[in-house]
Amino acid sequence: xxxxxxxxxxxxxxxxxxxxxxxxxxxxxxxxxxxxxxxxxxxxxxxxxxxxxxxxxxxxxxxxxxxxxxxxxxxxxxxxxxxxxxxxxxxxxxxxxxxxxxxxxxxxxxxxxxxxxxxxxxxxxxxxxxxxxxxxxxxxxxxxxxxxxxxxxxxxxxxxxxxxxxxxxxxxxxxxxxxxxxxxxxxxxxxxxxxxxxxxxxxxxxxxxxxxxxxx
Numbered sequence: 001x002x003x004x005x006x007x008x009x010x011x012x013x014x015x016x017x018x019x020x021x022x023x024x025x026x027x028x029x030x031x032x033x034x035x036x037x038x039x040x041x042x043x044x045x046x047x048x049x050x051x052x053x054x055x056x057x058x059x060x061x062x063x064x065x066x067x068x069x070x071x072x073x074x075x076x077x078x079x080x081x082x083x084x085x086x087x088x089x090x091x092x093x094x095x096x097x098x099x100x101x102x103x104x105x106x107x108x109x110x111x112x113x114x115x116x117x118x119x120x121x122x123x124x125x126x127x128x129x130x131x132x133x134x135x136x137x138x139x140x141x142x143x144x145x146x147x148x149x150x151x152x153x154x155x156x157x158x159x160x161x162x163x164x165x166x167x168x169x170x171x172x173x174x175x176x177x178x179x180x181x182x183x184x185x186x187x188x189x190x191x192x193x194x195x196x197x198x199x200x201x202x203x204x205x206x207x208x209x210x211x212x213x214x215x216x
Contacts, residue, residue, distance in 0.1 A: 016187075018054075018057050018058065018061055019061060019065065019067070022061070022067045022068070029068070030068075030072065030073070030076055033054065033058060033073070033076070033077060033080075034076055034077065034079070034080040035080075036051075036054060037051060037054070037055075037077050037080040037081055037084065037167075038080040038081075038083055038084040038087075039084070040084065040138075040139060041080070041081050041084030041085050041088060041138060041139060041142070042083065042084030042085065042086075042087040042088050043084075043087075043088070043139075044088055044091065044092070044139055044140060044143040051135065051138070052133075052135065052170055052194050052195070053191050053194055053195065055077065055166075055167060055170040055171045055174065056170055056171070056173060056174035056190070056191075056194055057174060057187075057191075058073055058077075058171060058174065059073070059170070059171040059172060059173065059174025059175035059176075059178060060174040060175065060177065060178030060183060060187075061174075061178065062171075062174075062175055062178070063174070063175045063176070063177075063178035063179050064178045064179050064184065070171070070172075070175055073171060074167060074168055074171050074172070077167045077171065078163045078164060078167045078168065081132075081162075081163040081166065081167055082159065082160065082163045084142075085142040085159050085162075085163070086142075086156070086159070088139070088142035088143045088146065089142045089143070089145055089146035089152070089155060089159075090146055091143060091146065092142065092143035092144060092145065092146025092147035092148075093146035093147065094146075095147070097147075117144065117148040120144075120145065120148060120150055124154075125150070125154050125155065125157065125158035126158065127141065127158075128141060128142075128145060128155060128158035128159055128162055129158050129161055129162040129165065130162075131162070132162035132163070132165065132166040133166060135195075138166075142155075142159070170194075177190075
């Protein structure tokens with residue numbers, strides 16, 4: 001419980017913690033940010049890291065304090081996201097058949113992989129792009145793409161587009177809004193808003209699934 005409370009405190013005051021980390025670690029903060037984004041997108045067992053919030057906070061600090069260089073930050077974190085997604089894809093390709101042969105391994109269920117495969121088949125590679133903006137899904141989607149039947153050539157094109165839009169879009173949003181007094185004085189409200197918007201697709205899908213179950 002204490003660990004959860006501490007994690008929530010970091011999430012809600014990410015700008016303050018990030019500012020402290022920059023003071024403590026100096027230029028190594030770029031490596032730390034790279035590692036966080038890589039782990040969230042690259043390791044399917046770590047889906048709860050605050051990717052969106054971190055990108056926004058880093059962009060905001062780059063604008064308000066100048067302690068981060070936006071010209072370094074964006075390409076670096078795009079590379080982290082791409083490396084993470086590709087790692088996850090090939091892990092999925094390696095372990096996919098094992099999971100399909102069982103009902104469940106850890107929190108990964110065979111029916112979830114099969115459902116996501118059907119979603120890929122219906123909506124194509126744009127699913128990879130959309131998944132970038134949804135917490136948890138962006139961690140699981142590359143794994144499922146690898147475990148399923150999506151060809152790597154198709155996957156990598158959409159993966160690159162998704163990384164550019166996600167990292168570039170969210171970081172620049174923080175950069176351009178970071179100097180605004182409302183954002184500086186109500187950062188936790190902004191973070192709640194980002195989390196709420198990013199979780200909206202999951203909420204819609206859950207409600208839709210429950211409604212479909214009730215239909216005769």
